Amino acid sequence: MIVEAVxxxxxxxxxxxxxxxxxKASTIISSISGYISHELQRCIEVKGRYLLLVKWETLEDHTIGFRQSEQYEEWKQxxxxxxxxxxxxEHFEKVSLMK
Structure with missing residues (x-):
């Protein structure tokens, strides 16, 4: 699993x-193969700033499956x-911590 952070x-x-x-756009992204979940958070300190976190099964599910889809064109609009x-x-992966 990877996390897209924007x-x-x-x-x-x-x-x-x-x-x-x-x-409205949330229904678009959630229909893509490899999508796991997403959340949008509003910044408390800076008006108009948001943090989007999207979980994908693989990097390619986002960069190819979503970004090269017709649904992405609708998302962009x-x-x-x-x-x-x-x-x-940016994309992130979980760090395995050793005990």
């Missing part, structure tokens, strides 16, 4: 509209115009 900055004054669009600057997406 810090999002939404244009000032569009936060409510963004959250409504994200709720719903959400990408809200971001300034455009976000950087």
């Amino acid at each position: 810090m999002l900055q939404v244009k000032s004054g569009y936060e409510q509209e963004y959250e409504e669009a994200f709720a 719903l959400l990408h115009h809200f971001y300034d600057p455009f976000p950087v997406v």
